[in-house]
Amino acid sequence: MGIIKDRFVAKASAANAEIKELLKEHGNKKIGEVTLAQVYQGMRGITGLVTETSLLDSHEGIRFRGYSIPELQEKLPKSAHGTEPLPEGLFYLMLVGELPTKEDVDHVSAVLQRRSHVPNHVFAAIDALPLHTHPMTMFVTGVMALQTESYFSKAYSEGIAKKDYWEPTFDDALILIARLPRIAAYIYRRKYKNNEHIQPNGMLDWAGNLAHMLGYDDHGFRELMRLYMTIHADHEGGNVSAHTTHLVGSALSDPYLAYAAGMNGLAGPLHGLANQEVIKWIFEMQKELGTDEPSKDQIAEYVRKTLSAGKVVPGYGHAVLRKTDPRFTAQMEFGKTHMPDDKLVNTVWNIYETVPPILQSLGKIKNPWPNVDAHSGALLVHYGMVEYEFYTVLFAVSRSLGVLASLIWDRALGFPLERPKSVTTESVKQWLEGKAEIWGD
Ligand code: CMX
Secondary structure, three states: OHHHHHHHHHHHHHHHHHHHHHHHHHOOOOOOOOOHHHHHOOOOOOOOOOOOOEEEEOOOEEEEOOEOHHHHHHHOOEOOOOOOEOHHHHHHHHHHOOOOOHHHHHHHHHHHHHOOOOOHHHHHHHHOOOOOOOHHHHHHHHHHHHHHHOHHHHHHHOOOOHHHOHHHHHHHHHHHHHHHHHHHHHHHHHHHOOOOOOOOOOOOOHHHHHHHHHOOOOHHHHHHHHHHHHHOOOOOOOOHHHHHHHHHHHOOOOHHHHHHHHHHHHOOOOOOOHHHHHHHHHHHHHHHHOOOOOOHHHHHHHHHHHHHOOOOOOOEOOOOOOOOOHHHHHHHHHHHHHOOOOHHHHHHHHHHHHHHHHHHHHOOOOOOOEOOHHHHHHHHHHOOOOOHHHHHHHHHHHHHHHHHHHHHHHHHOOOOOOOOOOOOHHHHHHHHOOOOOOOOO
């Protein structure tokens, strides 16, 4: 791990000094105002976190250390015969803050390969769950079982100094990232493929090996995994999975505990689970209409039916974005290159043309455009992965890259325990009546 660690330390100590200066000079500057509505409505738009790895613009979409997804697709190193970026390169970029060379990426791949061995008790913990258990529950159980390996937790119990917290966090994060593909593939093969497992291939990159262990050795599927693992990795700090990982990590819970907590949040249908909901919804639509090529009129009718039943249209809308998610567009481009005639993929594109005006006409939805989850499932189904309950596990493996890079930064920058103030409606009423001016802690 030497090279990445050394480069990270150099960047982190420079950032520490810069932030100290920044706060000395501007620490009392107001960064915004908070309305009562924001306090009641999910804290939308309140700036209250620092996440160094990526930044979300509501119209442009995500930028990782300043680079958009198309820029990453162009600039990040690829595998020998591939055209999609290697996610190890994105991890390096988020961690070190600079674009990696191919040599740097190969180094990260090798570091992850060497640390990818999963101890047997992790598989035993997963095996203890009944087969009907949701894959995300199995996944988080596997991560929690792996917590026995935490260097941070051991170092803390032995009295490590605060300035050194980042180092065992760094080690834990890399080891955890290295092992997640094996855990994910084990769950998939156990639940859906007769418990027949596939050994890792030490010659493959992180995402290529995941594809291989899942049982998909098609070149297209490997490329899809590289793209998928890159675009799902991070979405700045306020989303549920990133924020939860950061929040739990702020209590100095080790990276296993913090990441598992974050992934429990990803497993919610308004967040990462939406990727399974989208395909489930399309399959139900196909069944009800009796066709796998529904017309735009039929789709519109089904969307209206979904809305009138008081349900959301999965894969559409976003808490921050106000345009089509560039992660959706990247997947659409992949579809146009690799499977332009696929019926399901074409249905996803027809839904894209149909849904936004209907949502817009409701007058209450801030963003009628598709998010990342609207497209991903159709690409997986194309290669034969129809088991949609598994999809959020793939999202979770990818998300480890962003939230764990951020957690390393949290420790290196010495970020404190997160503890915002909450109020009661009674106290709000008293404040409105002028009876209470300031809420104490
Ligand atoms: N279908 C129907 N109604 C929707 C909707 C959708 N896709 N998106 C938003 N709305 C509704 C909200 O439920 C809300 O209704 P009420 O006022 O009756 O409660 C209203 O429109 C306003 O919501 P908003 O401010 O536009 O959106 P929020 O920031 O509250 O919520 C999100 C954002 C993503 C939870 C919401 O758009 C949604 O539920 N989408 C469907 C689920 C989904 O795709 N989630 C994945 C997001 C990406 C990810 O994290 O992976």
